[in-house]
Amino acid sequence: MAAGLSRRDELLQIAGELFAKKGFRNTTVRDIADAAGILSGSLYHHFDSKETMVHELLDSFQTQLFLDYDAIESSDLGPRAKLEAVIRRSLEAIDRNHSEVAIFQNDAGYLSDLDGFEYLTARNRRFRDLWTQLLREGIAAGEIRSDLDVELGYRFLRDTVWVAVRWYRPGGPLSGDEVADQYLAILFQGIGIPTTNKES
Amino acid sequence: MAAGLSRRDELLQIAGELFAKKGFRNTTVRDIADAAGILSGSLYHHFDSKETMVHELLDSFQTQLFLDYDAIESSDLGPRAKLEAVIRRSLEAIDRNHSEVAIFQNDAGYLSDLDGFEYLTARNRRFRDLWTQLLREGIAAGEIRSDLDVELGYRFLRDTVWVAVRWYRPGGPLSGDEVADQYLAILFQGIGIPTTNKES
DNA sequence: GTCTATAGACGGATAGAC
DNA sequence: GTCTATCCGTCTATAGAC
Numbered sequence: 001m002a003a004g005l006s007r008r009d010e011l012l013q014i015a016g017e018l019f020a021k022k023g024f025r026n027t028t029v030r031d032i033a034d035a036a037g038i039l040s041g042s043l044y045h046h047f048d049s050k051e052t053m054v055h056e057l058l059d060s061f062q063t064q065l066f067l068d069y070d071a072i073e074s075s076d077l078g079p080r081a082k083l084e085a086v087i088r089r090s091l092e093a094i095d096r097n098h099s100e101v102a103i104f105q106n107d108a109g110y111l112s113d114l115d116g117f118e119y120l121t122a123r124n125r126r127f128r129d130l131w132t133q134l135l136r137e138g139i140a141a142g143e144i145r146s147d148l149d150v151e152l153g154y155r156f157l158r159d160t161v162w163v164a165v166r167w168y169r170p171g172g173p174l175s176g177d178e179v180a181d182q183y184l185a186i187l188f189q190g191i192g193i194p195t196t197n198k199e200s
Numbered sequence: 201m202a203a204g205l206s207r208r209d210e211l212l213q214i215a216g217e218l219f220a221k222k223g224f225r226n227t228t229v230r231d232i233a234d235a236a237g238i239l240s241g242s243l244y245h246h247f248d249s250k251e252t253m254v255h256e257l258l259d260s261f262q263t264q265l266f267l268d269y270d271a272i273e274s275s276d277l278g279p280r281a282k283l284e285a286v287i288r289r290s291l292e293a294i295d296r297n298h299s300e301v302a303i304f305q306n307d308a309g310y311l312s313d314l315d316g317f318e319y320l321t322a323r324n325r326r327f328r329d330l331w332t333q334l335l336r337e338g339i340a341a342g343e344i345r346s347d348l349d350v351e352l353g354y355r356f357l358r359d360t361v362w363v364a365v366r367w368y369r370p371g372g373p374l375s376g377d378e379v380a381d382q383y384l385a386i387l388f389q390g391i392g393i394p395t396t397n398k399e400s
Numbered sequence: 401g402t403c404t405a406t407a408g409a410c411g412g413a414t415a416g417a418c
Numbered sequence: 419g420t421c422t423a424t425c426c427g428t429c430t431a432t433a434g435a436c
Contacts, residue, residue, distance in 0.1 A: 007419075022310070023223075023225070023309075023310065025223070025225050025226050026225050026310060028410085028411065028412080029411085029412060029413080030410095030411085030412095038419085038420060038421085039420070039421060039422085040412085040413085041413080041414075041415095041420080041421070041422080041423090042419065042420045042421070044412095044413065044414075045419060045420075046419085049412080049413080050412070050413095106306070110222070110223065110226060145389075148386075149382055152374070152379070152382050153386070155364075155367050156360065156383070156386055159359070159360065159363040159364070159366065159367075160356065160359065160360045160363075163359040163360075163363045164355075164359070166359065167355050167359075174352070179352070182349055182352050183356070186348075186353070186356055189345075189389070207401080228428080228429065228430085229429080229430065229431085230428090230429085230430095238401085238402060238403085239402070239403060239404085240429095240430085240431090241402080241403070241404080241405090241431080241432080241433095242401065242402045242403070243431095244430090244431065244432075245401060245402075246401085248431095249430080249431075250430070250431095401436105402435105402436085403434105403435080403436075404433100404434090404435075404436095405432100405433090405434095405435100406431100406432085406433090407430105407431085407432075407433100408429100408430090408431090408432100409428105409429080409430085409431105410427105410428085410429075410430100411426100411427080411428070411429085412425105412426095412427090412428105413424100413425085413426090413427105414423100414424085414425080414426105415422100415423090415424090415425105416421105416422090416423095417420105417421080417422075417423105418419105418420085418421075418422095
């Protein structure tokens with residue numbers, strides 16, 4: 001399909017799409033093999049197990065994502081601008097790594113209980129710390145409404161951003177940037193202190 | 201556990217909690233039987249199949265929910281008040297029917313492909329029509345920002361409301377009403393035309 | 401209403417030929 | 419790198435005793 005992909009990467013991508021669409025448990029190794037045009041036993045020449053496949057998908061995706069989060073966090077932007085950047089990068093992930101985000105959204109609960117997937121829980125905590133910290137800084141800086149419950153606001157933000165993976169389709173009518181603009185408009189005119197009162 | 205429940209209803213409740221927690225596919229009939237203190241074969245004295253169990257849970261819940269939606273729709277409230285009432289009723293469902301909402305959120309994609317579950321898709325459409333209609337009426341009445349993209353706003357609303365089932369726990373620190381107040385504050389101060397400019 | 405016992409299908413994974 | 423062939427565990431569901 002895409003050029004320059006090793007057979008292994010190609011199989012990973014096929015598996016990722018199936019995991020994302022049908023769920024990890026509900027995707028059989030025979031499904032993956034069928035989609036790749038080979039037999040199920042042949043998959044084990046490339047991967048140790050079905051779990052290895054989903055691990056590689058999630059880990060490489062998350063590693064890159066958190067590198068970018070870290071860069072934003074340590075930048076010299078203000079709290080609200082950082083929050084906006086983090087949200088934009090997250091929505092971008094839905095565009096660029098649709099399968100991985102969908103798998104994480106749908107199956108993280110199941111996967112994080114498995115041996116070898118403890119990092120999912122750890123990264124979840126780090127994610128939470130980053131976002132709540134930015135909210136608190138934004139409130140302290142007067143850029144975010146002081147009556148916002150940080151815990152609830154965090155969950156609201158997190159969920160509204162990531163749940164978009166359920167309907168957003170890369171290459172669909174809306175570009176990732178358009179969605180980000182609209183989302184941020186809805187979100188910040190909700191939680192940001194209004195600066196202008198644009199009325200039709 | 202609860203009083204006045206028939207054995208059948210008791211088993212349904214146990215199954216619902218497991219489906220909600222672990223997912224439908226990932227919950228075995230043995231899991232359900234274990235939790236109920238009986239053997240798996242005995243379940244089939246009460247139910248035809250595992251699918252029957254999840255069907256009964258979802259159908260009876262949704263029937264009641266849509267009766268209430270219909271009552272709100274045909275009331276004499278204004279569009280924004282109707283939207284607010286529909287959102288409150290939905291958040292209330294997360295409180296009162298936590299298992300059913302969680303099952304629907306997590307497994308509707310899989311279940312709606314099964315024979316006998318076509319009504320899930322039909323109700324989804326009805327739900328969408330109701331919410332987008334209220335948004336459009338709200339815009340026409342000047343109660344909701346006219347630059348809101350109705351389709352995107354609908355998905356935003358829908359997802360932010362229902363996804364709360366992932367973290368909200370009945371009997372937890374926040375009451376359903378408190379969550380609803382905060383959600384509506386965040387939401388409407390985002391998508392509603394600001395009436396006052398309360399600044400700290 | 402529950403248990404014993406088991407049928408029958410499907411799941412992940414393996415060994416070795418090609 | 420893929421195929422053939424197959425093991426073995428788990429799953430839903432059934433039949434009939436108690």
